[in-house]
Amino acid sequence: MICIQARGLRKTYGTTVALDGIDLEVKEGRIVGLIGPNGAGKTTALNAILGLTPCQGDLRVLGKHPWSARDELMREACFISDVAVLPRWMKVSQVLDYVAGVHPLFDRQKAEGFLKRTSIRHASKVSELSKGMITQLHLSVVMAINAKLLVLDEPTLGLDILFRKQFYESLLNDYFDGSRTIIVTTHQVEEIENILTDVIFMDRGRLVFNRSLDEIESRYVELTAKPENVVAARALRPVYERSSLGRTVLLFDGVDRAQLAGWGSTRTPNLADLFVAIMDSSQTGARGGLQ
Numbered sequence: 001m002i003c004i005q006a007r008g009l010r011k012t013y014g015t016t017v018a019l020d021g022i023d024l025e026v027k028e029g030r031i032v033g034l035i036g037p038n039g040a041g042k043t044t045a046l047n048a049i050l051g052l053t054p055c056q057g058d059l060r061v062l063g064k065h066p067w068s069a070r071d072e073l074m075r076e077a078c079f080i081s082d083v084a085v086l087p088r089w090m091k092v093s094q095v096l097d098y099v100a101g102v103h104p105l106f107d108r109q110k111a112e113g114f115l116k117r118t119s120i121r122h123a124s125k126v127s128e129l130s131k132g133m134i135t136q137l138h139l140s141v142v143m144a145i146n147a148k149l150l151v152l153d154e155p156t157l158g159l160d161i162l163f164r165k166q167f168y169e170s171l172l173n174d175y176f177d178g179s180r181t182i183i184v185t186t187h188q189v190e191e192i193e194n195i196l197t198d199v200i201f202m203d204r205g206r207l208v209f210n211r212s213l214d215e216i217e218s219r220y221v222e223l224t225a226k227p228e229n230v231v232a233a234r235a236l237r238p239v240y241e242r243s244s245l246g247r248t249v250l251l252f253d254g255v256d257r258a259q260l261a262g263w264g265s266t267r268t269p270n271l272a273d274l275f276v277a278i279m280d281s282s283q284t285g286a287r288g289g290l291q
């Protein structure tokens, strides 16, 4: 089943092109990381998917048109936008009462369970919580909604490292059940790398890379070459090259690992390294080798 299908998605603000004709297909049961530099269009894309902003092109989310069927979509989807906002005058217990009242898929017990892992008290008002605690409360509520699609825009902004780690573990262990779809944006790529099934890199309103983690594992190899093998390795046309501690590091797409192994140390590139390589190619216009 397809969860999100977009064809030629375009959004402009005056002369700014936020989405520049995006084609995208996300199957149900995937955990997709949407990564890109500031202003790449990530939030705009997520807002379009959630029906929060109109845009040109064809877009279907869980079979619905998000802009015209937003109410229907919101029964099956939930999200955290990049700015966690909850009414400051409400007590924590009232936030739970409120969500329980308006969302049929809200599991209050589950939310209580998540909250127990924090120092948030039911009697506190939102205005008395720290920024990070408001985000913790928001996440506890959203993760307790049994939605088919969960959209998280920078969900861990302002959270300490312990909670961030706990949150992603919990997302995988307590929330993800193999049938839900999760889309997450973050600038801390290394923190989500282990939970993703797919990754999309965005740059200036376009998708410049869209692969499953399995595909990355089987296609891409990074070689830290011995100096005497650099020339031979370059002849195999790496898609990217950088220096690290005086060593030459080359990134290959579709080159046999065994062939490279004798020339230095090889490994699958991490997402942060892949991101830098792809952004560099995207920004210099040399995208051919990385598409």
Ligand SMILES: Nc1ncnc2c1ncn2[C@@H]1O[C@H](COP(=O)(O)OP(=O)(O)OP(=O)(O)O)[C@@H](O)[C@H]1O
Residues within 6 Å of the ligand: 013, 016, 017, 018, 036, 037, 038, 039, 040, 041, 042, 043, 044, 045, 082
């Ligand atoms: N409401 C708006 N009015 C005018 N321009 C906007 C608006 N929202 C976004 N933009 C522009 O659209 C482009 C994409 O913005 P968007 O917020 O989607 O980027 P982003 O990838 O989420 O960035 P960040 O990582 O900084 O949150 C930017 O150039 C931004 O200035």
